[in-house]
Amino acid sequence: MEVLGSRDILNLDRALGLYRVIDEDGNPVAGEPSLPDKLLLDMYTYMIRARILDGWLLKLQRMGRVALHAPNKGQEASAVGATLALKREDWLFPSYRELGALLVRGMTEEEILDRALTTIDDPLKGSDFAIYGHRKYNIVPAPVPVANQIPHAVGAALAAKIMGDKIVTMTFFGDGSTSRGDFHAGLNFAGVFKAPVVFVNQNNQWAISVPLKRQTAAPTIAVKGIAYGVPGIRVDGNDVIAVYTVAREAVERARSGEGPTLIEAVTYRLGPHTTADDPTRYRGEEEVKEWERREPLRRMRRYLISRGLLTEEEDKALWSEWEKRIEETVVKVLEKPPLPPEVILEDVYEEPPWNLKEQMKELRESIRLLKELGIELE
Amino acid sequence: MPVVQVKLPDIGEGIAEGEIVRWLVKEGDTVKRFQPIVEVLTAKATVEIPSPYTGKIRKLLASEGDTVRVGQPIAEIETDTAGPVKEEKEERPEEPRKEEASGQPRPQLEATPIETQAGQAGIARVKAPPSVRILARKLGVDLSKVKGTGPRGVITKDDVLAYAEAQKREPQPPVQVAKEAEVEEERIPLRGVKKVMAERMVEAKTRIPHAYVVEEVDITELLSVRERLKPLAEEKGVKLTILPFIMKAAVKAIREYPLINSSLDEDKGEIIVKRTVNLGFAVDTPHGLMVPVIKNANTKGLFQLAREVRELARKAREAKLSLDEVRGSTFSISNYGSIGGVLGIPVINPPEAAILGVGRIRKEPRIRDGKIEERSLVYLTLSFDHRILEGGYATRFLVRVKELLENPILLLAGEGELE
Known part of the structure; x- marks a missing residue:
């Protein structure tokens, strides 16, 4: 399956077209994809898990338990499909809307919730301005400011290349990020030095309230890669098989020393930008309805059923199994104690200087006093 | 069964309060933990708030339309035993405290048990x-x-x-x-016309830097002109008060001082000068202050202004003004003197640049040509937006209004001015 076709980097067709394996109703576009059944079912399961977890994070935010959440609904296929192409030793530089990617890397719902609720087990110890990340799974914490992770991924890829590690980095970012300088610097540098990096643009049509047509005058985002000498390929981001297929190709290219690839995954954010956003103020219901029809889970479910890999009953069971498991996890995590306040002074210096030590002492003393008075800390 | 309060959660990013849009449950309903119970409108969006507990809604503490602050209790739920109270026990096997003789479970942040099955009084801590x-x-x-x-x-x-x-x-x-x-x-709810007035006055007084200038105008001659015009006016079915004359003078002076009839576009940093004068005038009505508007006052003659003043004032008193008749004013007059004040300082009617106040007509001695004479005098006050108008400009405008009123020939000379 040579998706990228010829080695001709400046292949405009790939950057302007739309690669697809199954159509909006889940029918194969050109023959059955030759992927293992288990992989196809895994893709679907990861998307279900991401969808359910996403709903919980929204709910927990509304209960005042999670500070902020960027809903994923509608974009599960791009995150899951692309990340499945990575190997365990590869590194992920996500943005803030890729729950599916975290799950594929091996992060559990519990670990994600620990982070979101900053419990005692939060792998990032409550640090602000970093969404999800986990060292154990080679996931670099996602920064809140958009596009920052692009140069990070390029730098890490280049470092690996210099050190002779056969690893690939993959970074996710939205359409809005392509207007940032970091996107230019990252792609240019990666192109020049053939960094083993895969750029996955989740083009979800809206950068908060800014529509794609106000983001760029270029016909597609994928076409931007060409100017950097980086092959650009546009794929249906709601077709998990198509995303996986192009990502695998891009990862292989990177690993074999041929350099970076820019993947534009055309998708749609069905929910608000974040829990502090009201999309009805800037986009119409019609548009959302149209994209709801194309959403990735419905499509994959239809495909799996038509291919005989899943029955309606098995599908229902799969959903209720994960709904139950994740609710149990939520209840469990809600009961965990919060992080101790001292962590705010950790992880800056290996050996804290005198002033931080003094602050720590004062903090402990204050906490002790407050405890004595029976005042709880938030 | 313990009763716990549901408080408006901290729903993030600087949100301090929200308005209850709709209750999704009613008193007596059974709710499940995580089930949406209320829709709340915040400064950012309308959101559904899930219940933190499973139980029965005992009481809703806020009504639809109420604004509640983060942390304010909005409902009481009778929880079943498996609720969060159990969690607390597990979480806090803490050292007993002196003040806490009863050994009651510690309240969680968002759960303040206000009574228990045993009917014990609240928290002793x-x-x-x-x-x-x-x-x-x-x-x-x-x-x-x-x-x-x-x-x-x-x-x-x-x-x-x-x-x-x-x-x-x-x-x-x-x-x-x-x-x-x-x-x-007695508590009188601020609503309707009064509420609008309150909001607009806050806007005017907090956003617009007001400055003021006052002139005393001798309208003795104007009053005699009015007397002479009365029969003609009556013939046309018009009752001629002093207000239309003042309107006429203001409109005429605006021709020379167009910035009086303008507004400030704060976002763009531009002054919008209006070519049309839509004249608002304050009417004291039983249901509150109304400001009906005479459209295109700059094209209308004295009698026509008088007719419209009368008609609009009647409609205002009967609360029959249409929306169109109360909006779009570009300059306003407050004729508070018709009730009695000698000198008043009106507040600008936003987004206008100025407002003219007309005091009570007084008869007072004045020296004219070396002799003491009884004259009819009135104070005119101009309150103006000092971001748009300089004191000099505003004063020159007011002086021009005075000249026109003191020389009625200037005021009424010209084609169609009497119509």
Whole structure:
């Protein structure tokens, strides 16, 4: 399956077209994809898990338990499909809307919730301005400011290349990020030095309230890669098989020393930008309805059923199994104690200087006093 | 069954309060933990708030339309035993505290048990910092009886002082105290026209830097002109008051001083000069202040202005003004003098640049050509937006209005001015 076709980097067709394996109703576009059944079912399961977890994070935010959440609904296929192409030793530089990617890397719902609720087990110890990340799974914490992770991924890829590690980095970012300088610097540098990096643009049509047509005058985002000498390929981001297929190709290219690839995954954010956003103020219901029809889970479910890999009953069971498991996890995590306040002074210096030590002492003393008075800390 | 309060959660990013849009449950309903119970409109979006507990809704503490602050209780739920109370026990096998003789479970942040099955009184714990405890001891105040107003019920210095103060007054017979201390009062909801007035006046007084200039105008001659015009006016079915003359003068002066008839576009930093004068005039009505608008006043003659003033004022009093008749004014006049004030300082009607106030007509002695004469005088006040208008410009405009009123020939000369 040579998706990228010829080695001709400046292949405009790939950057302007739309690669697809199954159509909006889940029918194969050109023959059955030759992927293992288990992989196809895994893709679907990861998307279900991401969808359910996403709903919980929204709910927990509304209960005042999670500070902020960027809903994923509608974009599960791009995150899951692309990340499945990575190997365990590869590194992920996500943005803030890729729950599916975290799950594929091996992060559990519990670990994600620990982070979101900053419990005692939060792998990032409550640090602000970093969404999800986990060292154990080679996931670099996602920064809140958009596009920052692009140069990070390029730098890490280049470092690996210099050190002779056969690893690939993959970074996710939205359409809005392509207007940032970091996107230019990252792609240019990666192109020049053939960094083993895969750029996955989740083009979800809206950068908060800014529509794609106000983001760029270029016909597609994928076409931007060409100017950097980086092959650009546009794929249906709601077709998990198509995303996986192009990502695998891009990862292989990177690993074999041929350099970076820019993947534009055309998708749609069905929910608000974040829990502090009201999309009805800037986009119409019609548009959302149209994209709801194309959403990735419905499509994959239809495909799996038509291919005989899943029955309606098995599908229902799969959903209720994960709904139950994740609710149990939520209840469990809600009961965990919060992080101790001292962590705010950790992880800056290996050996804290005198002033931080003094602050720590004062903090402990204050906490002790407050405890004595029976005042709880938030 | 323990009853817990559901408080408006901190729903993030600087949200301090929200409006209850719709309750999704009613009193008596059974709810499941995580089930959406209420829709709340915040500054950012309308959101559904899930219930933190499983149980029965005992009471809704806020009505639809109410604005509630983050942390404010919005409902009471009778929880089943498997609720969060159990969690607390597990979480806090803490050292027993002196104030907490009952050994009750510690309340969670968002759950304040207000009663238990056994009907025990609320929380015995006293929350107060050392300085407050010392103060209480000095004043002989029993802290367990003081209601804390600080964060999460912490007792503050002020709470102790207020309690001590109240204690001092206590020995007097309570009935008498109540009578003396009670102020008879009535609460009138701010709504309708009054609410609009309140909002617009706050906007005007907080956003617009007002400056003022006052002139005394001698309208003796104008009054005699009016007397002479009366028969003609009556013939046309018009009752001629002094207000149309003042309108005429203002409109004429605006021709020479167009910035008076303008507004400020703050976002763009531009002054919008209006070519049309839509004249608002304040009418005191039984249901509040109304400001009907005479459209295109700059194209209308004296009689026509008089007709419209009368008609619009009648409609205002009968509350029959259409929306179109109360909006779009570009300059306003307040003729408070018709009720009685000698000198008033009106507030600008936003987004206009100025408003003209007309005081009561007084008869006073004035020296003219070396002789004392009885003259009819009126104070005109111009309140103006000092971001748009300089004091000099505003004063020159007012002086021009004065000249026109003191020389009625200038005022009424010209084609169609009388119509």
